[in-house]
Amino acid sequence: METSLVLKIAYAALSLFIAFNYGILLGATTYRIRARVQGRLGIRLYQPYLDIIKNNAKRTSISHGIMFYLGPIFRITGGVGTFLFIPMIYGSVVFSNFSFAGDVLLVLYFIFFGQLGMALGAGEGGHPYSAIGVSRGLAQMTAFEVPFTLAIIALAVQHNTLSITEIIAAQQGGILNWSLFTNPAATAAALIAFLGMNMGNPFSVVTAPQEIPIGPPVEYHSNYLGLLQTNRSIFNSAKLILFMNLFFGGATNLIVMIIKTFLIYMITVIIGVAFPRFRVEQSIRFFLVVPTLIGLVGLVIALW
Amino acid sequence: MNTSYQYSYTNIEELLEILVEKGFIAPATEQQHATVIGRRQVQSSDLAFVTVAPEAARHLILDLRDRFGFTHLVLLTAVDYIEEGKFLLTYLLHNYELHHDIGVQVPIGREAAEAGASMESIHDLWAQAGTYQRELKEMFGIDFPGSPRVDEPFILEGWDEVPPMRREFDTKQYSETTYFPRPGRSTNDPADYMRQKLYPKE
Amino acid sequence: MSTDINKEDTQTQQESIRQVVEAMGEYPGAADASDPQLFCEARPKVEKPFRGVFEKFLNWARANSLWVLGFGTGCGAIELRPLMTSRFDASRFGVAGRPTPRQSSVFIIGGYASVKTLKRIVRSYEQMQNPKFVIALGSCTINGGMYWDSYNTINRIDQYIPVDVYITGCMPRPEAILAGFVKLQELIKAGRGEKANEYAEHFDWYKANQKKVIKDWDMPDYNW
Numbered sequence: 055m056e057t058s059l060v061l062k063i064a065y066a067a068l069s070l071f072i073a074f075n076y077g078i079l080l081g082a083t084t085y086r087i088r089a090r091v092q093g094r095l096g097i098r099l100y101q102p103y104l105d106i107i108k109n110n111a112k113r114t115s116i117s118h119g120i121m122f123y124l125g126p127i128f129r130i131t132g133g134v135g136t137f138l139f140i141p142m143i144y145g146s147v148v149f150s151n152f153s154f155a156g157d158v159l160l161v162l163y164f165i166f167f168g169q170l171g172m173a174l175g176a177g178e179g180g181h182p183y184s185a186i187g188v189s190r191g192l193a194q195m196t197a198f199e200v201p202f203t204l205a206i207i208a209l210a211v212q213h214n215t216l217s218i219t220e221i222i223a224a225q226q227g228g229i230l231n232w233s234l235f236t237n238p239a240a241t242a243a244a245l246i247a248f249l250g251m252n253m254g255n256p257f258s259v260v261t262a263p264q265e266i267p268i269g270p271p272v273e274y275h276s277n278y279l280g281l282l283q284t285n286r287s288i289f290n291s292a293k294l295i296l297f298m299n300l301f302f303g304g305a306t307n308l309i310v311m312i313i314k315t316f317l318i319y320m321i322t323v324i325i326g327v328a329f330p331r332f333r334v335e336q337s338i339r340f341f342l343v344v345p346t347l348i349g350l351v352g353l354v355i356a357l358w
Numbered sequence: 359m360n361t362s363y364q365y366s367y368t369n370i371e372e373l374l375e376i377l378v379e380k381g382f383i384a385p386a387t388e389q390q391h392a393t394v395i396g397r398r399q400v401q402s403s404d405l406a407f408v409t410v411a412p413e414a415a416r417h418l419i420l421d422l423r424d425r426f427g428f429t430h431l432v433l434l435t436a437v438d439y440i441e442e443g444k445f446l447l448t449y450l451l452h453n454y455e456l457h458h459d460i461g462v463q464v465p466i467g468r469e470a471a472e473a474g475a476s477m478e479s480i481h482d483l484w485a486q487a488g489t490y491q492r493e494l495k496e497m498f499g500i501d502f503p504g505s506p507r508v509d510e511p512f513i514l515e516g517w518d519e520v521p522p523m524r525r526e527f528d529t530k531q532y533s534e535t536t537y538f539p540r541p542g543r544s545t546n547d548p549a550d551y552m553r554q555k556l557y558p559k560e
Numbered sequence: 561m562s563t564d565i566n567k568e569d570t571q572t573q574q575e576s577i578r579q580v581v582e583a584m585g586e587y588p589g590a591a592d593a594s595d596p597q598l599f600c601e602a603r604p605k606v607e608k609p610f611r612g613v614f615e616k617f618l619n620w621a622r623a624n625s626l627w628v629l630g631f632g633t634g635c636g637a638i639e640l641r642p643l644m645t646s647r648f649d650a651s652r653f654g655v656a657g658r659p660t661p662r663q664s665s666v667f668i669i670g671g672y673a674s675v676k677t678l679k680r681i682v683r684s685y686e687q688m689q690n691p692k693f694v695i696a697l698g699s700c701t702i703n704g705g706m707y708w709d710s711y712n713t714i715n716r717i718d719q720y721i722p723v724d725v726y727i728t729g730c731m732p733r734p735e736a737i738l739a740g741f742v743k744l745q746e747l748i749k750a751g752r753g754e755k756a757n758e759y760a761e762h763f764d765w766y767k768a769n770q771k772k773v774i775k776d777w778d779m780p781d782y783n784w
């Protein structure tokens with residue numbers, strides 16, 4: 055029986071709501087964990103909510119033009135769009151979102167859509183730091199797109215499908231069926247690309263808070279910034295769920311999803327605190343060599 | 359030692375003697391005031407000051423740089439001797455081989471701020487002297503004709519008063535009339551205050 | 561022969577560079593102050609707060625999310641660093657640093673401000689978005705401190721921008737600064753953090769004071 059479109063939209067809104075809150079709490083939790091490691095208490099768990107409310111409650115805001123205005127909107131479109139085509143929980147009607155037969159390709163596109171829109175908007179802000187941030191961001195993005203796409207192609211070839219749901223289905227029935235074990239090379243390549251996508255520490259030149267104050271969004275303030283923060287949490291959970299679905303066997307209920315995505319997120323956090331920052335050309339060179347070669351190996355494994 | 363330069367010396371007294379002997383500076387005078395031309399003072403085994411006339415200063419500095427090995431300009435500064443109507447410029451030079459310093463002091467006329475005191479520029483000897491000269495122009499109103507960008511503001515933006523380091527400029531009064539002082543401020547002389555605290559009976 | 565060609569090359573190069581520079585106006589890339597996209601001459605407006613419980617709620621959020629502008633003037637900047645360390649940990653109070661005035665809501669004047677710095681302070685302050693708060697650290701900001709008779713350091717920062725909280729001392733300890741943050745939070749929660757509106761209301765007075773000391777006024781009157 056087909057679910058009606060209205061119901062589907064309601065379900066998608068529900069899962070979007072969950073993803074948003076999950077993303078925020080995940081961010082706050084990792085901040086607190088990091089603070090505890092440094093011997094501090096850290097922020098309150100609900101601090102990100104306050105920040106978003108405060109930013110939206112600013113009474114004035116300035117626009118530098120239409121593109122500037124549209125930048126955050128593109129960004130959140132990218133975030134929500136990515137999320138909406140990823141099934142959150144395998145086999146659940148409520149949390150399957152709008153996944154369809156070719157969703158891998160669409161998601162691949164949507165992941166980078168936000169950054170491009172943001173680049174246009176930030177450019178119109180006119181601040182030199184955002185221009186630097188944008189050029190670094192796009193350069194790095196083109197670099198990590200290569201291993202990421204290779205990994206996805208490897209999976210598509212391996213499972214002979216372009217649907218995320220079918221990729222999850224192929225991984226069911228035991229931990230050894232996960233892509234992590236059936237194709238470790240593709241997984242490794244994708245996870246390294248994921249580090250770049252998160253702009254976490256080894257690859258954080260884009261926002262480099264010390265040298266080019268927070269990079270692209272340097273001119274964004276008030277409700278623009280509120281929108282960007284909202285997007286960050288949605289986009290974060292979307293990416294985590296995507297990786298869980300593609301490489302770690304998906305999840306059959308919310309608890310499993312939370313545990314798995316949390317652990318995946320911890321990978322980036324731990325790598326982030328352990329490594330210093332690459333420069334742009336270093337990170338590009340790195341992405342185009344090590345993970346790309348690993349991704350090619352993954353492709354070979356898939357074709358075997 | 360110090361063979362690469364025309365004149366070699368080993369201690370600072372010897373240096374001063376050579377300078378007098380070769381006629382670079384005038385023989386010593388009895389006067390010990392810093393603004394008197396001919397004054398010489400050895401402060402320690404590696405630091406001496408000589409006072410020379412403005413016309414001779416550039417020549418002496420060039421000789422010290424090229425013939426005696428004082429290759430580094432440590433600083434260029436001025437002191438306002440308002441009672442004598444003079445600025446005393448001090449060029450402090452350093453010898454990297456012996457680690458000696460010599461201060462060449464030059465008294466120049468201290469005209470009114472509008473007329474402006476003036477001195478020969480040494481920006482062609484050390485490029486960084488240009489920056490010092492810009493600062494002196496701004497802070498004391500001493501002109502160095504020909505020095506690069508000497509008329510541009512250095513750190514003060516849009517200053518339109520008497521150059522602030524000149525002693526006829528009353529900084530307290532300027533501050534009081536310009537910067538909205540908060541009323542009720544009282545000042546304690548530290549010495550008086552300590553005396554009162556420690557020996558209240560006296 | 562080859563040297564001649566090189567010479568010609570450089571000459572044509574220089575010529576074309578000169579043409580480009582001339583076409584661009586006096587300075588390449590110099591901002592044109594009349595360009596409405598870059599500068600705004602409009603006066604700030606008083607932004608009416610909401611009423612009742614809703615505004616109380618917003619104020620609570622504002623009070624607990626204080627983003628400090630990372631602009632250190634005077635000695636005070638050095639005392640702000642320890643705030644983020646494990647000993648003082650200001651993030652407990654929702655205090656975080658922010659590198660751009662656009663996004664921050666608290667401006668800490670960290671001590672003496674020379675006239676040159678004051679100009680930048682005014683610009684940064686005006687670029688912050690309403691509601692914004694100012695904390696003034698140290699005696700230098702209150703009555704001039706030890707620079708009270710200096711020709712180049714202002715005596716009272718509250719003549720140029722409105723101040724919410726003063727913290728006395730020379731230099732205040734980080735504990736005192738934390739106490740200042742708590743005081744600021746109390747003020748905001750009580751609905752008294754409206755100094756940005758006060759600035760808009762008495763805009764002419766503040767501008768007159770600023771222009772009295774900033775002699776080379778080369779910026780728009782209000783740059784957002």
Ligand code: SF4
Binds near residue numbers: 636698699730
């Ligand atoms: S009050 Fe003291 S510590 Fe603060 S800026 Fe002034 S002199 Fe420095």
